[in-house]
Amino acid sequence: MPSGPTGRPATIYDVAARAKLSIATVSRVLQGTGPVSAKARARVDQAAQELNYVPLRAARSLAVQRHEAHGLVLPDLAGPFYGDLLMGYERWAGEHGQSVVITVTHGNPDPRRTVMDLAGRVDGIVVHGNALDLPTVQGLRKAGVPVVLIAHPPVTGCDSVRSESAASAEQLTTRLLDHGRESLLFVGDPASSYDVSERYAGFAKAHELRGLQVPKPIRVPLTEEAGRTVAEKMLQATTGPRTRRPDGLVCANDELALAALTTLATNGIGVPGEIVVTGWDDVMAARYVSPGLTTVRQPMAELGRVAAERLHERVTGARTRARNDVLATELVLRDSCGTSPGDAQQELRSNT
Amino acid sequence: MPSGPTGRPATIYDVAARAKLSIATVSRVLQGTGPVSAKARARVDQAAQELNYVPLRAARSLAVQRHEAHGLVLPDLAGPFYGDLLMGYERWAGEHGQSVVITVTHGNPDPRRTVMDLAGRVDGIVVHGNALDLPTVQGLRKAGVPVVLIAHPPVTGCDSVRSESAASAEQLTTRLLDHGRESLLFVGDPASSYDVSERYAGFAKAHELRGLQVPKPIRVPLTEEAGRTVAEKMLQATTGPRTRRPDGLVCANDELALAALTTLATNGIGVPGEIVVTGWDDVMAARYVSPGLTTVRQPMAELGRVAAERLHERVTGARTRARNDVLATELVLRDSCGTSPGDAQQELRSNT
DNA sequence: ATCGAAAGTGTAAGCGCTTCCACTTTTCCC
DNA sequence: GGGAAAAGTGGAAGCGCTTACACTTTCGAT
Numbered sequence: 001m002p003s004g005p006t007g008r009p010a011t012i013y014d015v016a017a018r019a020k021l022s023i024a025t026v027s028r029v030l031q032g033t034g035p036v037s038a039k040a041r042a043r044v045d046q047a048a049q050e051l052n053y054v055p056l057r058a059a060r061s062l063a064v065q066r067h068e069a070h071g072l073v074l075p076d077l078a079g080p081f082y083g084d085l086l087m088g089y090e091r092w093a094g095e096h097g098q099s100v101v102i103t104v105t106h107g108n109p110d111p112r113r114t115v116m117d118l119a120g121r122v123d124g125i126v127v128h129g130n131a132l133d134l135p136t137v138q139g140l141r142k143a144g145v146p147v148v149l150i151a152h153p154p155v156t157g158c159d160s161v162r163s164e165s166a167a168s169a170e171q172l173t174t175r176l177l178d179h180g181r182e183s184l185l186f187v188g189d190p191a192s193s194y195d196v197s198e199r200y201a202g203f204a205k206a207h208e209l210r211g212l213q214v215p216k217p218i219r220v221p222l223t224e225e226a227g228r229t230v231a232e233k234m235l236q237a238t239t240g241p242r243t244r245r246p247d248g249l250v251c252a253n254d255e256l257a258l259a260a261l262t263t264l265a266t267n268g269i270g271v272p273g274e275i276v277v278t279g280w281d282d283v284m285a286a287r288y289v290s291p292g293l294t295t296v297r298q299p300m301a302e303l304g305r306v307a308a309e310r311l312h313e314r315v316t317g318a319r320t321r322a323r324n325d326v327l328a329t330e331l332v333l334r335d336s337c338g339t340s341p342g343d344a345q346q347e348l349r350s351n352t
Numbered sequence: 353m354p355s356g357p358t359g360r361p362a363t364i365y366d367v368a369a370r371a372k373l374s375i376a377t378v379s380r381v382l383q384g385t386g387p388v389s390a391k392a393r394a395r396v397d398q399a400a401q402e403l404n405y406v407p408l409r410a411a412r413s414l415a416v417q418r419h420e421a422h423g424l425v426l427p428d429l430a431g432p433f434y435g436d437l438l439m440g441y442e443r444w445a446g447e448h449g450q451s452v453v454i455t456v457t458h459g460n461p462d463p464r465r466t467v468m469d470l471a472g473r474v475d476g477i478v479v480h481g482n483a484l485d486l487p488t489v490q491g492l493r494k495a496g497v498p499v500v501l502i503a504h505p506p507v508t509g510c511d512s513v514r515s516e517s518a519a520s521a522e523q524l525t526t527r528l529l530d531h532g533r534e535s536l537l538f539v540g541d542p543a544s545s546y547d548v549s550e551r552y553a554g555f556a557k558a559h560e561l562r563g564l565q566v567p568k569p570i571r572v573p574l575t576e577e578a579g580r581t582v583a584e585k586m587l588q589a590t591t592g593p594r595t596r597r598p599d600g601l602v603c604a605n606d607e608l609a610l611a612a613l614t615t616l617a618t619n620g621i622g623v624p625g626e627i628v629v630t631g632w633d634d635v636m637a638a639r640y641v642s643p644g645l646t647t648v649r650q651p652m653a654e655l656g657r658v659a660a661e662r663l664h665e666r667v668t669g670a671r672t673r674a675r676n677d678v679l680a681t682e683l684v685l686r687d688s689c690g691t692s693p694g695d696a697q698q699e700l701r702s703n704t
Numbered sequence: 705a706t707c708g709a710a711a712g713t714g715t716a717a718g719c720g721c722t723t724c725c726a727c728t729t730t731t732c733c734c
Numbered sequence: 735g736g737g738a739a740a741a742g743t744g745g746a747a748g749c750g751c752t753t754a755c756a757c758t759t760t761c762g763a764t
Contacts, residue, residue: 009495009496011749011750011751012750012751013750021713021714022713022714022715023714023750023751023752024713024714024715024716024752024753025712025713025714027751027752027753028712028713028752028753031752033752033753034712034713034753035710035711035712035713036711036712036713037711037712037713040712040713052491052494052495052496053495054468054471054472054495054497055472055750055751056414056472056749056750056751057410057469057472057473057751058409058410058411058413058414058419058473058749058750058751059410059414059719059749059750059751059752060750060751060752061410061719061751062408062410062411062414062718062719062720062721062749062750062751062752063718063719063750063751063752063753064719064751064752064753065719067410069453069473076439077435077436077438077439077442078435078436078439079432079435080431080432080435082435083429083430083431083432083434083435084429084430086429086438086454087428087429087430087456090429090454090455090456091456091459094455094456094460094466099453099455099469099470099473100453100454101421101451101452101453101454102438102442102452102453102454103442103446103451104439104442104443104446107443108446114446116406117409117451118451119406120406120407120408120409121409121410121421121451139404142404143361143404143405143406144361144404145406258636258640262640283636283637284610284635284636284637285635285636285637285640285641288610288614288637288640288641289637289640289641289642290641290642363719363720363721364720364721364722365720373743373744374743374744374745375720375721375722375744376722376723376743376744376745376746377742377743377744379721379722379723380722380723380742380743383722385722385723386723386742386743387740387741387742387743388741388742388743389741389742389743392742392743407720407721408719408720408721409721410719410720410721411719411720411721411722411749412720412721412722413721413749414719414720414721414722414748414749414750414751415720415721415722415723415748415749416721416722416723416749417749
C-alpha cells in the first residue's frame with residue numbers, strides 16, 4: 001500500500017492530472033498496451049516518477065480478473081528440501097511474472113479456512129501432499145480453483161508432480177541384498193506420506209522378487225530423535241536371545257539415517273561392516289558424516305519448477321487434460337551401504 | 353480466481369440473490385461485522401456453501417484499502433537458514449491473518465521492478481540485507497511503503513532486525529587465542545554482507561585488544577568450493593619457505609568451515625590438533641562432521657517472527673518510532689576448535 | 705487538394721467488494 | 735399500549751484500474 005511521504009498514495013488519476021492526459025492513456029503507457037505517442041509516453045513516465053507512483057495491483061486484478069499470483073501450500077519449511085522446492089518455484093514464477101503467496105499448514109489451527117482465503121487472492125494453488133487433506137483439496141476444486149499436487153497420488157481434476165520413489169527404493173534394496181545382506185529393516189512410517197509409502201513399497205517389492213519375507217516397517221516419525229531411538233533399541237537387542245540382528249537399515253529419510261548411523265558408530269557397531277544404513281534426500285550432512293551416507297536425491301528445485309509450469313498452463317487454459325509427472329531420482333552411493341570403494345562415486349539414474 | 357465448475361465464479365451478488373438478501377447483509381455476515389439476524393446468517397451461510405463462494409480478495413483490498421499481506425524479499429533460499437526464517441515469518445503472519453508474498457532476487461534480472469510491483473500488492477515489505485541495494489530500498493520508502501530490514505545496518509525510515517555478530521565473533525576469536533592459537537585466519541569476504549563484516553570486525557577486535565596485528569581477511573565467497581580451495585592452498589603452503597602456517601581458520605559460515613575442515617582432515621592435517629576450524633550458522637552437517645564443528649547459531653525463526661511483527665506494527669500504525677532489534681546468538685562449542693572435552697557441551701549466550 | 709486509414713486520445717462503464725446512510729422492523733420499558 | 739431506542743436491512747457510492755467505443759488528429763496515397 002504505497003502512500004507518498006506526503007499524504008495519500010498517488011493514483012492513476014494523479015499521474016494523469018500531472019501529465020495532462022487521461023487515465024486511459026496513462027494506463028496504456030504503463031502497461032505498454034495500445035498506441036501512444038512518444039510525447040505522451042515521456043510525460044507519463046516523468047509524472048509517475050515524480051509522484052513515486054506504484055499501481056495498485058488489487059485494482060488491476062479486479063479489472064482484468066486475474067491475480068497473476070500462485071498460491072503455494074507447504075506442510076512445513078524445515079529441512080533443505082522445501083527451500084529448494086520453493087526456490088525452483090519462485091524462479092519459474094518470477095520469470096513469468098507471477099507472484100507466489102506461500103502458506104504453511106503445520107501448526108495452523110484451521111488450514112481449510114486459510115487455504116480458502118488464499119484461493120481468493122491467487123489464480124491457482126499448488127499443494128504439497130502432506131500439507132492438506134483430500135476433502136480440502138476437493139473443496140478447492142469445487143470452487144473452481146486450479147490445483148496442482150506435489151508428492152501426492154493423482155486426484156481427478158488436479159495435475160500432479162512427484163519424484164519417482166518405488167523403483168529407486170527397489171533398486172537400492174536389491175543392491176543391498178545383492179551384496180549379501182539378509183535382514184534389512186525399513187525405518188519410517190509409510191503412513192506418514194505418499195512418498196514414504198512408495199519407498200516402502202519398493203523395499204517390499206525387492207524382497208518379494210527374491211521370495212524373501214517382507215519385513216514390517218518400523219513405524220516411527222522421520223526425525224533424528226527417532227533414528228537415535230531405533231539404533232539404541234538395536235544395540236540392546238544385541239544381547240538378547242532373540243532372532244538374528246538386522247544387518248541393514250533402509251531409512252525413509254536422511255535425518256533418521258544420520259542419527260541411526262552415528263548412534264551405531266559411536267557404540268562400536270561397524271558401519272557398513274556390521275550394519276549398512278541408507279537414507280533419502282541427500283541433505284548436506286549426508287556427505288560430511290563418516291562413513292558417507294548412501295541416499296537418494298530428489299530433484300526438488302525441478303519439482304517446484306514443473307509444478308509452477310503445470311499450474312500456469314491450467315490457469316491460462318493452455319492445457320485442460322490432466323497431467324501427472326514423475327521426475328527421476330538419483331541414487332547416490334557412498335560408503336554407508338557397504339558398496340565397494342570403486343563404486344563410491346557411481347550414481348545411477350532411476351527410470352522416469 | 354475461483355470459478356464454479358459451472359461457468360463464472362460466484363460473486364457476492366449471486367449469494368445475495370440466492371439468500372434473498374442484499375449484498376450489504378451478505379457482506380456483514382461473511383465478515384462478521386454489523387448486526388445480522390440469525391435467520392439471515394443461516395440463509396447466507398447456506399447460499400455461500402451451495403455456490404462454493406470464495407470472496408475475491410482483490411475487491412476487498414480495493415474497498416478497504418488494505419491487502420493484509422506482507423512482502424518478503426530474500427536473496428536466495430539455499431541452505432537451511434532462509435527456510436527457518438521464512439518459517440518463523442510465515443507462522444507469525446498466519447496467526448495474524450497476513451498472507452506472505454515471497455520474492456527471491458538472486459538471478460532476477462530486474463529486482464527493482466519486481467519489488468516495486470510487489471509493493472503494489474502488499475501493505476509493507478521485509479527485505480533481507482543481501483537481497484536489495486540501498487537505492488531500491490529508499491525507492492520503496494519514497495513510495496511510502498513500510499520497510500523492515502533483516503541483517504542490514506539501520507536505514508532512516510526503516511526498522512531493522514538482525515542477530516548479534518561482532519561480539520560473538522570476538523568472543524569466539526578470543527577463546528581460540530586464549531587456548532594458545534597464534535596465527536588465525538578469517539575466511540570469507542567481509543564485503544559480501546553486513547553480517548560477515550560484523551563477524552570480521554569482532555575477529556579483528558579480539559586481536560586488537562591483545563595488541564596483536566589483525567590478519568587480513570581471505571576474501572572468498574561463502575561456498576564449499578571456496579572452503580576446499582582455501583584448505584588446499586594451505587596444504588601447499590606447508591612445504592613453502594614462507595612464514596609460519598596458520599593454526600586456525602575462523603570461517604564466515606559453515607559451508608566454508610565444513611569444506612575446509614574435511615579437506616584438511618583427509619590430507620592428514622590434525623583438526624583441532626594442528627589447525628582449529630570454526631564456522632557460523634550451525635547447519636545440520638556441523639554436528640555430523642567429525643570432529644564436530646564449533647559454530648555460532650543464529651535464531652533464524654525468531655528473526656523472521658520479529659521482522660513480521662515490526663512490519664505489522666508499522667502497517668497498522670501501532671508504532672511510528674523506528675526500532676532496530678538485535679537478537680542474541682549462541683556459541684556452539686564442539687571439538688573442531690580444540691576446546692577441552694569438558695567444555696564440549698558448553699554454550700555461551702552472547703549479550704543482546 | 706481530397707479522401708481513407710491509421711494513430712492517438714478521451715469518456716465512461718464496469719470489475720466485486722465494503723460501508724455510510726436512511727429506512728423499516730423489533731424490542732423493551734414505563 | 736405507546737414511545738424511544740436498538741436491531742436489522744437495503745440503496746448506492748465509491749475503491750483504482752482496464753478497456754470497449756467514439757472521437758479527433760495525422761499521414762500517405764491518389
